[in-house]
Amino acid sequence: MNRHPLNPLLSPADLSPSHPELTVIGVFNAGAVIFQGQVLLLLRVAETALKDHQIGIPLMNRHNEITIKLLNPKEDHEFDYSDSRFVAYKKANQNGRVAYLTSLSHLRVARSDDGVHFTIDETPILPEGLYENFGIEDPRITQIGDTFHIVYTSVSSRGVSVSRMTTQDFIHFERQGVILPPENKDVVLFPEKINGRYVAYHRPVPFGIGGLNIWSATSDNLTDWGHHQCIARADDFGYLNGRIGAGAPPIKTSLGWLHIFHGADAKHRYELSAFITDFNDHTLITHFLKHPLLKPEAPYELTGFFDHVVFSCGVVLKDDIVYIYYGAADSTLALAHIPMADLLGDMLPYEYID
């Protein structure tokens, strides 16, 4: 893997906030696609409402207006403020559950001729409605026919669900509703049907039983999903006590479907790796990388809003080179690339254990 020398490609200072009371603190975890001959990114932009001695919680209210709830750590003792990403309940029976996020994310389109220098659209794609009042995050883009399907994490006080929106021009976006109920994240759509059905990978976040594993589902219409199966467990890839989740939408290669995914250990240090699934069986892993593809090592990956994170939602294939756009430390957007032949050459046959 080669990191691009201009990394990080995009930083919070490159964007204007979506609202006068907000500050951009992150541009990361972007969906990526080739559109009209350009590299188009759908950026996740995180904003906070920092105030002196107080924590400003930005929320989208039910009239789709930004409101800011103020919490004072010196007075509001019912919350735990130790994780930079959220405020948690302290009450024993709430068991560390998240009360609010400290940032509100929206999406923003960026375009580039060379895949490195981006022009960012001014118009934000803001959270909307009951299931997005804590924000919209981590978009993945899959083109099927003329339509681009964007699956994203829709976060609200009701839970972390997955929703879909569609566009044909990246100017007008149509909401298509919640496709997977809480708690779920990291959904990618395959660009073609397999055995007559659309296929998605998703990552449930169960409360009591089971690990943070990659599941698949199939669908006739991209709206309704069924036949859920657990296809890869964190343990299978050595992320013991940790988590894995799909990253970029799968790419068809000579070996099978290529999946760039993320793994994190129990201390929430994220890295990227890859596996291959069979052309005709999306539940069958045939090859994998023994060593991670990318680990946090560069300064912008090691330190940020949340440290030790490399996290990809989108990959672009051009001239047989895989361009991996990835969020670094939940703060900036970076690029790494590797020839497809090298990536496939490192793949080992995968053998199921258990």
Added chain:
Amino acid sequence: MNRHPLNPLLSPADLSPSHPELTVIGVFNAGAVIFQGQVLLLLRVAETALKDHQIGIPLMNRHNEITIKLLNPKEDHEFDYSDSRFVAYKKANQNGRVAYLTSLSHLRVARSDDGVHFTIDETPILPEGLYENFGIEDPRITQIGDTFHIVYTSVSSRGVSVSRMTTQDFIHFERQGVILPPENKDVVLFPEKINGRYVAYHRPVPFGIGGLNIWSATSDNLTDWGHHQCIARADDFGYLNGRIGAGAPPIKTSLGWLHIFHGADAKHRYELSAFITDFNDHTLITHFLKHPLLKPEAPYELTGFFDHVVFSCGVVLKDDIVYIYYGAADSTLALAHIPMADLLGDMLPYEYID
């Protein structure tokens, strides 16, 4: 509500175990339906493998055979044994997650002419395959045309998911796969389409954000589900810091669709209550009961495998009387009844609060 004087109707002693090494410790949470003029119950039967000084964990292996894993609380210190229902990990980064259930549940058919005296089929419906190795629980039965759809909790080391099986004769059952991924429970199907789509209620169990609330989903084929919406929150019904979940499949009444549901407080004390939804909008609650329908008060409800529980998966309507079959203290099956006119007469108009 009138409890039946012969309560509990069924107790563990009424059943033979499904395997020589197992002991029946619970018969409870039964689906209920009128079939061939009889009341047919689909019982949840829980079995343990108690051993001297050890805990025997019954599991269904991948060859669909019962195996027993032995744990010794005096030696196996990595687990927490304080909850009678499960063994939990102690490791900090596993945060009390469930390692094993202490019992394995299967389903069993029982039939009755009078709805009170039951004959129990000898043949158990056993857990099967990867998603059921910890058991199958809490079946709900909905008749659509000639087919009875049984939605049930399929519990495995991969998580707590919801699956569907179908039958036309309650002798042959066909598995239809996982319809909702982890963590989810308490699914009921409406017996007719609303606005051209099948409708289900379900109860996600999110890890980090959101309460234990009732959601709805819709489907064209009962296999694939989408358009998830949160329709009732525990807070809305006063179960603050607690949980609610659908109970019996909805019944059409003069006021709208009647839902018998359960609520539990932060100390896991379960009770039954009811609300009504609009004929044509399954997300619109129109009426509710101000006071619970049934609270644990009888000795068999107060004490058992898990204390202070009344929990219903099935209701039968006969001569305008609502017969509520319910599990008591996760141990026995009981019956309570109320004239439909009285139940509807107690309903108050429901007003949404923000």
